[in-house]
Amino acid sequence: MASVLWLQGGACSGNTMSFLNADEPNVVDLIVDFGLEVIWHPSLGMELGNQAQKIFKDCASGARKMDIFVFEGSVIEGPDGSGRMDMFADRPMKDWVVELAAQADVVVAIGDCACWGGIPAMEPNPSSSTGLQFHKRAKGGFLGPNFTSKAGLPVINIPGCPAHPDWITQIIVALATGRLGDITLDDLHRPETFFKTFTQTGCTRVQFYEYKQSTMSFGEGTRTGCLFYEFGCRGPMTHSPCNRILWNRQSSKTRAGQPCYGCTEPEFPHFDLAPGTLFKTQKVAGVIPKETGTGTKKLSYLAASAAAKLAAPDWSKEDMFVV
Amino acid sequence: MTSMDLHVSPLGRVEGDLDVRVTIEDGVVTSAWTEAAMFRGFEIILRGKDPQAGLIVCPRICGICGGSHLYKSAYALDTAWKTTMPSNATLVRNIAQACETIQSIPRYFYALFAIDLVNKNYAKSKLYDEAVRRFAPYVGTSYQKGVVLSQKPVEVYAIFGGQWPHSSFMVPGGVMGAATLSDVTRSIAILENFKDNWLESDFLGCSIDRWLANKTWEDVLAWVDENESQYNSDLGFFIRYSLDIGLDKYGKGVGNYISTGTYFDPSLYRNPTIEGRNAALIGRGGIYAEGNWYEFDQANVREDVTHSFYEGSRPLHPFEGETIPIDPEKAKKQGKYSWASRRATRSRGWVTCRWRPARWPAGWRPPARTRHRTRTTIRCSSTSSTRSGRRC
Numbered sequence: 001m002a003s004v005l006w007l008q009g010g011a012c013s014g015n016t017m018s019f020l021n022a023d024e025p026n027v028v029d030l031i032v033d034f035g036l037e038v039i040w041h042p043s044l045g046m047e048l049g050n051q052a053q054k055i056f057k058d059c060a061s062g063a064r065k066m067d068i069f070v071f072e073g074s075v076i077e078g079p080d081g082s083g084r085m086d087m088f089a090d091r092p093m094k095d096w097v098v099e100l101a102a103q104a105d106v107v108v109a110i111g112d113c114a115c116w117g118g119i120p121a122m123e124p125n126p127s128s129s130t131g132l133q134f135h136k137r138a139k140g141g142f143l144g145p146n147f148t149s150k151a152g153l154p155v156i157n158i159p160g161c162p163a164h165p166d167w168i169t170q171i172i173v174a175l176a177t178g179r180l181g182d183i184t185l186d187d188l189h190r191p192e193t194f195f196k197t198f199t200q201t202g203c204t205r206v207q208f209y210e211y212k213q214s215t216m217s218f219g220e221g222t223r224t225g226c227l228f229y230e231f232g233c234r235g236p237m238t239h240s241p242c243n244r245i246l247w248n249r250q251s252s253k254t255r256a257g258q259p260c261y262g263c264t265e266p267e268f269p270h271f272d273l274a275p276g277t278l279f280k281t282q283k284v285a286g287v288i289p290k291e292t293g294t295g296t297k298k299l300s301y302l303a304a305s306a307a308a309k310l311a312a313p314d315w316s317k318e319d320m321f322v323v
Numbered sequence: 324m325t326s327m328d329l330h331v332s333p334l335g336r337v338e339g340d341l342d343v344r345v346t347i348e349d350g351v352v353t354s355a356w357t358e359a360a361m362f363r364g365f366e367i368i369l370r371g372k373d374p375q376a377g378l379i380v381c382p383r384i385c386g387i388c389g390g391s392h393l394y395k396s397a398y399a400l401d402t403a404w405k406t407t408m409p410s411n412a413t414l415v416r417n418i419a420q421a422c423e424t425i426q427s428i429p430r431y432f433y434a435l436f437a438i439d440l441v442n443k444n445y446a447k448s449k450l451y452d453e454a455v456r457r458f459a460p461y462v463g464t465s466y467q468k469g470v471v472l473s474q475k476p477v478e479v480y481a482i483f484g485g486q487w488p489h490s491s492f493m494v495p496g497g498v499m500g501a502a503t504l505s506d507v508t509r510s511i512a513i514l515e516n517f518k519d520n521w522l523e524s525d526f527l528g529c530s531i532d533r534w535l536a537n538k539t540w541e542d543v544l545a546w547v548d549e550n551e552s553q554y555n556s557d558l559g560f561f562i563r564y565s566l567d568i569g570l571d572k573y574g575k576g577v578g579n580y581i582s583t584g585t586y587f588d589p590s591l592y593r594n595p596t597i598e599g600r601n602a603a604l605i606g607r608g609g610i611y612a613e614g615n616w617y618e619f620d621q622a623n624v625r626e627d628v629t630h631s632f633y634e635g636s637r638p639l640h641p642f643e644g645e646t647i648p649i650d651p652e653k654a655k656k657q658g659k660y661s662w663a664s665r666r667a668t669r670s671r672g673w674v675t676c677r678w679r680p681a682r683w684p685a686g687w688r689p690p691a692r693t694r695h696r697t698r699t700t701i702r703c704s705s706t707s708s709t710r711s712g713r714r715c
Contacts, residue, residue: 014386021474049331085362119383126364247486256485257500273376
């Protein structure tokens with residue numbers, strides 16, 4: 001049995017919508033079978049107005065036990081540090097965040113906005129948005145680099161835009177069933193069980209990556225080829241389980257012919273979507289990808305590429321994902 | 324005369340950040356103000372970025388309807404760049420968008436809306452216990468089934484677009500992926516299953532065709548009583564319960580509706596243009612106001628920030644729009660009260676309802692080609708008109 005208070009700051013609610021897609025456990029299972037108590041949620045909570053405010057005040061003062069404080073969306077500090085661009089229950093939301101984070105055993109940031117600032121923090125960041133404990137890759141964010149919750153943990157980051165339902169439900173179940181000790185976090189405070197692999201791990205196009213055969217014609221079904229060489233796929237550089245734990249039980253971006261945008265990494269959206277950076281691999285001298293897979297060295301990568309291309313079988317140059 | 328001011332902050336379950344202020348005199352609401360409480364500034368963020376940036380950024384306006392922002396962003400680029408759309412791409416875009424819309428029906432109805440029906444203030448109704456059994460949050464029988472099954476239609480979105488929410492698979496000139504045989508057959512099976520195991524079995528209690536045969540409110544009332552299956556479906560029960568607790572007697576909107584229409588006939592929109600849009604629509608748009616129907620013309624739309632937390636007080640066409648936010652504390656002294664702006668059509672200055680029910684009266688004309696389309700129309704005799712959130 002664990003109690004969760006879930007609030008939203010500069011949010012779109014995409015992580016909530018993703019969460020509602022959960023299966024095994026689904027949202028109802030979580031509550032009925034795993035005994036999760038949803039204290040309040042902006043999309044699901046029954047209470048409105050003063051009734052809801054009483055809940056927040058009781059949690060903030062410690063009068064009501066709150067095991068897990070979940071925050072979705074950025075912490076908005078604008079204008080000028082006042083936080084008035086995000087008012088909630090008669091106060092700036094950021095003021096609620098300070099008090100509630102101090103009372104919870106565990107604080108969880110769900111989605112890129114709460115983890116690193118996300119889309120609202122794109123230049124020029126009109127709302128002065130930031131993440132709970134990071135601003136992009138820099139540790140700090142709203143609560144500061146040294147913040148720890150009552151259970152002695154930093155903010156647990158479950159990034160993504162949105163986060164996958166399993167990343168959310170399985171961490172909540174682990175917390176709720178006392179398996180906090182099984183969760184190991186990487187240096188960006190992401191649970192390693194999800195974020196040590198790459199988007200590329202399990203991608204159906206990885207054989208085309210292996211033989212350096214590029215998709216040449218974007219959107220024509222991408223019936224063949226890898227999206228890394230021309231279309232800006234960040235699969236080899238992005239930590240996610242998207243090709244291990246499928247989306248909506250069906251697919252993933254790269255399986256559907258769409259490049260990975262690297263949304264679980266703090267720099268998302270990459271290059272700030274400057275002109276010419278979208279759906280387009282950034283290259284040196286028009287030929288060599290500027291970024292190669294995490295951990296690779298440029299020169300050995302080029303040597304491996306040349307050899308791989310020579311070794312490429314005929315089928316790797318033909319359509320594979322056919323009707 | 325007794326007068327009371329009520330400030331509801333927050334008004335939850337609107338997929339947005341909303342406060343509501345009402346003045347109640349002698350038991351009647353005499354004024355109501357909806358105040359959007361949060362600002363991120365998408366119009367400002369998109370400036371200077373890659374023209375296609377909207378495909379990534381705009382879905383993040385909203386999590387439940389992000390796909391509709393992708394859909395419109397893609398068509399905006401198609402229009403600006405004069406692309407040619409292959410037929411299949413138009414069909415895939417239509418299907419994906421329809422699946423997002425279908426998902427939101429049970430999700431919104433049970434998780435966000437119907438739990439209000441178990442408010443203790445309705446306990447005097449003979450149907451109250453049944454309402455609690457079906458709609459109570461988290462434990463209601465219809466709630467549980469409907470919320471869990473709402474994930475099914477967007478499995479089809481993921482088959483074509485990789486994932487839902489927040490795919491960017493619609494690009495200028497079409498879509499990124501092309502279906503294979505199993506994609507198509509699996510999609511059909513998922514939607515058939517959804518129809519058989521929730522939509523027709525639990526929600527309607529009849530076939531979609533039978534429901535669509537209802538053309539008037541009187542038809543709907545007769546439909547409720549027609550047989551036990553319809554009488555006791557969630558929709559049949561909802562209609563009976565709403566009438567019993569008086570939801571048909573208050574909260575009526577202004578009676579004017581606007582819809583821009585959606586879904587395109589692939590043969591009529593190969594080259595998307597502004598001028599050609601209305602004629603190519605399968606789901607018609609339009610304006611229903613003061614008892615008459617009018618064509619929707621984007622040139623007549625104006626955005627008015629006089630009462631919003633932005634500089635400016637002239638109605639502007641969105642192409643000329645300005646987004647200069649002001650500190651709410653300062654802005655309130657100028658009589659501004661919300662981050663949301665007001666949109667109207669210029670020629671008549673009507674206030675219109677752009678919320679979900681507007682699609683039905685505003686678009687009630689034959690589609691571009693007469694074809695069978697799957698659509699549920701929910702005539703919600705809903706609560707107050709302040710239920711519409713910032714994003715809808």
